[in-house]
Amino acid sequence: MAAQIWGSEKRARRRREISAKIAQMPELHDSKPLPFMTREEKIMESARKLTILTEKMGQIIDPTDPAELYHLNNEVLGLEGNPMALHGVMFIPALSAQASDEQQAKWLPRALRREIIGTYAQTELGHGTNLQNLETTATYDLATQEFVLHTPQITALKWWPGNLGKSSNYAVVVAHMIIKAKNYGPHPFMVQLRDEKTHEPLPGITIGDIGPKMAYNIVDNGFLGFNKYRIPRTNLLMRHTKVEADGTYIKPPHAKINYSAMVHVRAYMLTGQAIMLASALNIATRYSSVRRQGQIDKSQPEVKVLEYQTQQHRLFPSIARAYAFQFAGAETVKLYEHVLKEMKSGNVSLMADLHALTSGLKSVVTYQTGEGIEQARMACGGHGYSMASYISEIYGVAIGGCTYEGENMVMLLQLARYLVKSAALVKSGQSSKLGPLVAYLGVKSEPTSLIDRIPNSGFTEYVKTFQHVSKRQTLKAADMFFGLMEKGEKREIAWNKCSVELNRASRLHTRLFIVEAFVRRVNEIADIRIKEALTDLLHLHVNYELLDIASYALEDGFLSASQLDYIRDQVYLYLGKIRPNAVSLLDSWEFSDIELRSVLGRRDGNVYENLFKWAKSSPLNKTDVLSSVTQYLKPMMEKARL
Numbered sequence: 001m002a003a004q005i006w007g008s009e010k011r012a013r014r015r016r017e018i019s020a021k022i023a024q025m026p027e028l029h030d031s032k033p034l035p036f037m038t039r040e041e042k043i044m045e046s047a048r049k050l051t052i053l054t055e056k057m058g059q060i061i062d063p064t065d066p067a068e069l070y071h072l073n074n075e076v077l078g079l080e081g082n083p084m085a086l087h088g089v090m091f092i093p094a095l096s097a098q099a100s101d102e103q104q105a106k107w108l109p110r111a112l113r114r115e116i117i118g119t120y121a122q123t124e125l126g127h128g129t130n131l132q133n134l135e136t137t138a139t140y141d142l143a144t145q146e147f148v149l150h151t152p153q154i155t156a157l158k159w160w161p162g163n164l165g166k167s168s169n170y171a172v173v174v175a176h177m178i179i180k181a182k183n184y185g186p187h188p189f190m191v192q193l194r195d196e197k198t199h200e201p202l203p204g205i206t207i208g209d210i211g212p213k214m215a216y217n218i219v220d221n222g223f224l225g226f227n228k229y230r231i232p233r234t235n236l237l238m239r240h241t242k243v244e245a246d247g248t249y250i251k252p253p254h255a256k257i258n259y260s261a262m263v264h265v266r267a268y269m270l271t272g273q274a275i276m277l278a279s280a281l282n283i284a285t286r287y288s289s290v291r292r293q294g295q296i297d298k299s300q301p302e303v304k305v306l307e308y309q310t311q312q313h314r315l316f317p318s319i320a321r322a323y324a325f326q327f328a329g330a331e332t333v334k335l336y337e338h339v340l341k342e343m344k345s346g347n348v349s350l351m352a353d354l355h356a357l358t359s360g361l362k363s364v365v366t367y368q369t370g371e372g373i374e375q376a377r378m379a380c381g382g383h384g385y386s387m388a389s390y391i392s393e394i395y396g397v398a399i400g401g402c403t404y405e406g407e408n409m410v411m412l413l414q415l416a417r418y419l420v421k422s423a424a425l426v427k428s429g430q431s432s433k434l435g436p437l438v439a440y441l442g443v444k445s446e447p448t449s450l451i452d453r454i455p456n457s458g459f460t461e462y463v464k465t466f467q468h469v470s471k472r473q474t475l476k477a478a479d480m481f482f483g484l485m486e487k488g489e490k491r492e493i494a495w496n497k498c499s500v501e502l503n504r505a506s507r508l509h510t511r512l513f514i515v516e517a518f519v520r521r522v523n524e525i526a527d528i529r530i531k532e533a534l535t536d537l538l539h540l541h542v543n544y545e546l547l548d549i550a551s552y553a554l555e556d557g558f559l560s561a562s563q564l565d566y567i568r569d570q571v572y573l574y575l576g577k578i579r580p581n582a583v584s585l586l587d588s589w590e591f592s593d594i595e596l597r598s599v600l601g602r603r604d605g606n607v608y609e610n611l612f613k614w615a616k617s618s619p620l621n622k623t624d625v626l627s628s629v630t631q632y633l634k635p636m637m638e639k640a641r642l
């Protein structure tokens, strides 16, 4: 199963080998539980481990393999981030995709050797979503052949970029490029922020940390202002766009090609989210098979809480989602790598499809991951609320994904633009022009679902039902939009008035893609036992998801009330079937105790003893009487007694 999850037997084996090596290297372990550290201590601890890793990485992993790097990162540095998180996630990808060969030769080897630390600085205090209204400017000075970066007002301060505040000395900065008074829109520039020897901010740069966040606090998300700060013309990233010495602008082959670093993260973060969801579920499911509370049959001893159907219903559909996200994420990464290769050689024809797909996926996957992790926390009762479970940190980090790389509603609306264009093709009889991801929009569907009528139909009838609801909602939302315009409404106003319906279409389309990716993967599996276990999970997935969106299929009679009862019964049937495999389905992800950082989720199940040990190690328990008591509470009580 681990081979299915991680892509191949070799990958699964390598992960095990890496975890085993790390287990033998105490210098790479947290020196004490992260929840007991202050933010400064955590940042220091992370930097300590990061530098050891830089020295010893070659002994542990193949540093050129991103999957091995990612695993090493999760084990040693953990999900709260590290001082170089953005360096790998966005700075290097931005340079790789957007810098010319010459620029790459100059900067990439230095970045890869970690001679310099970089980040991606785009969002500002006043604008994150609407890139056209970013306010930082890069004005070309023809006389000196330099760009002058400037922050005209407080809202133009860069705000949020990870590791910008304290760790990075370089950044890819996105600024509006102005040449001879003409604004060419946002473009990426390579900018040195700090002196390479002293790490002091360079003159003209104002920089710092934006303060503590809900989670992810090892990362120093930062602010950055420029006061007429000059950089050479050749620091504009020039793979696709060029500015010649005389100010001549050579436009890129696609208007949005400079957005590729965002698409990179949107594609890669899906499996990251799957991992976080599976981690939280691993903790909750293990704990649920240790925790005994109450009886189902009063004549019997107390049961493991995992025996309760409500507990299974809370956890198992999310286990199915974690697998579904991992499989859909793996497909998306493959597609992304393909499109990136094409883009580098000038073929930009697949960019719109990739953008639409990743926009929908990042929104649905992050939202459902958040839901699943929060349910996992509640499934652990009181102990889930303790930082000893570590679920709250996983939750905080995961839901950051609902916001970063494009706020979810906004990204769903990006997919909706693509769906509406596709609907227009269907309506004008040009269905043959639909891309493969939306081809179903042009296919006539049956009048009713045959879900409970064709035995052994595999998942075909389910897929057809998802296709039906997605198609119907897309055409309905598009009709609403076109109808408003026909009535004379301006395009943007009409769009806003339909946007809830449009986003519903985007979610349904994306959920269909996720179901299909899961079906595709299960169909490929040769090993009978693995196929059987995953088929059960897939049954739960399709039935649970369909129940969740049933209103769309009920309202036009595609599904009947009796079919809904059938689907519900299937959910209960598969909850029971999955129960014996539940812990194994999560243990198969092979998270080590070091990586999980959870007292509740320990592999050995020795929860209570370790919870007590953990509590005793709380800094508050270093003394029996706190100074807050001697200074304030004790005098208060004494005064009251007089």
Ligand SMILES: CCCCC/C=C\C/C=C\C/C=C\CC/C=C/C(=O)SCCNC(=O)CCNC(=O)[C@H](O)C(C)(C)COP(=O)(O)OP(=O)(O)OC[C@H]1O[C@@H](n2cnc3c(N)ncnc32)[C@H](O)[C@@H]1OP(=O)(O)O
Pocket: 066, 070, 085, 088, 089, 090, 120, 122, 123, 128, 129, 130, 131, 132, 162, 256, 259, 260, 262, 263, 265, 268, 269, 270, 272, 273, 351, 352, 355, 403, 404, 405, 406, 407, 410, 414, 417, 418
């Ligand atoms: C290697 C391992 C990696 C592992 C990673 C795993 C896990 C990650 C873990 C942690 C992550 C750590 C840190 C997170 C770091 C976070 C970083 C950031 O958040 S960076 C900032 C991100 N910001 C955004 O995402 C901003 C969102 N806004 C936008 O994207 C755009 O403004 C928006 C909304 C798309 C609109 O753009 P705009 O230029 O104004 O568009 P127009 O209205 O002019 O045009 C829209 C048309 O453009 C098409 N479009 C838009 N984007 C793209 C694209 N990327 N590709 C192709 N086409 C695009 C769009 O479809 C419209 O086309 P039509 O007009 O409909 O034809």
Ligand SMILES: Cc1cc2nc3c(=O)[nH]c(=O)nc-3n(C[C@H](O)[C@H](O)[C@H](O)COP(=O)(O)OP(=O)(O)OC[C@H]3O[C@@H](n4cnc5c(N)ncnc54)[C@H](O)[C@@H]3O)c2cc1C
Pocket: 086, 120, 121, 122, 123, 126, 127, 128, 129, 130, 159, 160, 161, 162, 216, 221, 400, 403, 404, 405, 406, 407, 408, 409, 410, 413
């Ligand atoms: C943990 C974290 C890490 C980050 N890291 C980085 C980084 O490394 N580099 C970087 O540059 N940035 C980073 N960001 C910033 C992030 O990319 C932005 O916060 C994000 O893109 C959302 O933009 P915003 O904050 O402007 O939200 P807003 O756009 O202000 O969103 C507020 C509300 O307005 C709604 N809204 C906005 N526009 C529309 C619209 N057109 N239609 C409908 N609704 C709309 C949204 O749906 C939302 O409900 C990070 C953010 C976080 C939380």
